[in-house]
Amino acid sequence: MPELGKLVAFFDFKDGRDGLLHFSGMTACSETLSVITRRRFCVQATDNTGKPASTTPARDKNKPTLDRYYKSVYFILHDKFWIGHGLVNSDWAKLEEEFNHIGKPSPKPKGIIDSVPFISSGTKLAQLAVLFGLGEPSLGYYNNCEENYDAIKQCRDAMPILDMEKEKDMGSNIYPMISHLRKFQQPPEKATTKSARGSEPRKSQKLEGKENPPRKSLAESPSSLEERLLVAMKREDRVTFFDFKKGSNGLLHFGGMEVTSKTLEFITETRFCVQATQINGRPARNTPAWLKNEPTLSESYNRVYYMLHNKTWIGHDLRKSDFPMLEKECKHIGKSPPRPKEIIDTVPFISSGSKLGKLAVLLGLGKPAARLDCRNCQVNYNAIKKCRDAMPILDVEIEQDKESNMHPMISLIKKYQQPPEEETSILFGHEEETTKRKSPQGKVKDGGVRKSLRLKEASQRLKKKSM
Known part of the structure; x- marks a missing residue:
């Protein structure tokens, strides 16, 4: 395989569900993976004449074709090592096809590092890479490239957790994960210019020599929707994830999710932004002028109280941050704050220094969501669910709490809880008591x-x- 060079290119070029072609690409340093330039856009597919394809939806007829952006694509990709997921069988072929349609020379790679062989290897690091989102399509298809880039960087941080040493590439300073990915590469055959569109059979189509298995009816399925809803309706089987912090825009962001305690099945969700208040219940003076029309907590108090009161709370830094702030705001508006049945805080678990605790941080537990402060609760929820999938990878024994019938990860996090002083003053069912000696x-x-x-x-x- 040729030398990697100082620059590598991450890119993704696939059909989106909206009928457009989504491109995302970035040029990065091969030693540190620092991003130098990036570009992403959506274009119409073209036919052999270079005109927009007839399959383009009517609402997107005004979208440009690749002819407008081909110089940027060529600059990012040409004569560099390409890194991505499914490049050999899909993205490269589609890119060549579109360049041929518009009559332009397509960019050529210096080499290709495809993550598909690595993920298919089944190693522990490969299994973690799937949890990090490597190769998983995002909601915005032009974000796939950045998702893969972030996943590879997270894999690098996970290597010490798996007791993997940094791997050097022939004595050079190539980024360790890139060196690791190269070990799984096989010299690919030159990608044909045939379009990859339609190359994969749809799920509804019959595979060769096989028939689609008959779909089970709702009554026959052991994990049917009806059974899950019946479980969800039992209030004693619910736990609540919530987050209440001051956001980057100066507002207070609340996010809450009710889920089942055993399987963490989603039940309901509430999130909103409110102004901070003074002692008299009026909006705080330091609220920016353009946010003066936002409501205060008094308008959403009933929703918060119903979701949180007498429930088991799960979240990050609830004891020192979220609950005191919520209690303060409730007192400002003259309402009694909701009381928890139990608080399960993830801070002691993350601070434990265990392998699973370190991995939880990489998966996003306790990290604020980018520009969406009211979704921090959902980030923590997703991280805990992924930690459950990572327990067998890290050889963590899965224990089910028979008494409380809790999810294995919730049971594990509970073991790290230390009863704080004056715990009875905030738990539901106990009167507030003054500190006595x-x-x-x-x-x-x-x-x-x-x-x-x-x-x-x-x-x-x-x-x-x-x-």
Whole structure:
């Protein structure tokens, strides 16, 4: 295989569900994977004459063809090592086809590093790469390239967790994960210019020599929708993920999700943004002028209370951040704050230094969502579900809590919880109590009252001296 060079190119070029062709590409340094330039766009497919294909939906007839962007694509890709998922069998062929249609010379790779052989290898790192999203299509198809890029960087961070040392490429300073991916490459046959569109059979089509298995009816399926809904309707089987923090735009962002405790099956979700308030319940003075029309928590209080009160709470830094802020806002608007039945905070689990805890951070547990602060709760929920899939990869024993019938990851996180002081003052079903201490003789003394009396006496003495 030829030398990698100083620049590599990540790219993805596939058919989208909207009928357009989605391109995303970036040029990066081969040693650090620092991004140098990136480009992404959607174009119409073309026919042999270079005109827009007749299959383009009517609403997208005004979209350009590749002829407008071919210089950018050529600059990003030509004479560089290409890195991506399914490049050999899909993206390269489609790219050549479109360049031929518009009568332009297509970019040629210096070499191709396809992630498909790596993922198909079944190694532990490959299994983690799937959890990180390598090769998984994103909601915006032109984001696939960035998803693969991020997944490869996360795999690099996961190598120490799997006790894998940095791998050098022939004594050079190539990025370790790129060196690792190259080991799985086989010299590919030159991709044909035949379009990859329609090369994969649809799920509804019959495979050669095989028939599609008959679909099970709802009544026959053991995990049918009806059964899941019946489980979801039991309130005692619910747990609530929630997040309540100040966002980058100055508003307070709330996100809450109710899920089943055993399988983490999604039930319902609520998220919104509100203004912070003062003690009198009015909007805070430091709220930006363009956000003065946003509501306060009083308008969404009932939804929050119903979702959180007397439930098991799961989240990141709930004890020190989210719950105190929620309690403060509820008092400002003159409402009683919801009380948890139990709090399961992920901070002790992440801080434990365990392999699964380190991996949870890479999967996004405790990390704020980019520009979507009200979705932090969903990020934590997805990370915990992925951690469950990673437990066999890291040889973590899966234990089911028979008493509480909790999800294995929730049971594991509970083991790291340390009962904080004055826990009874915030849990549901316990009255708030003032902090009391016992004297050596065993008599109970109210420390808070005695301290306030001493301060009052000291202030009176100062007044007498000044007179």
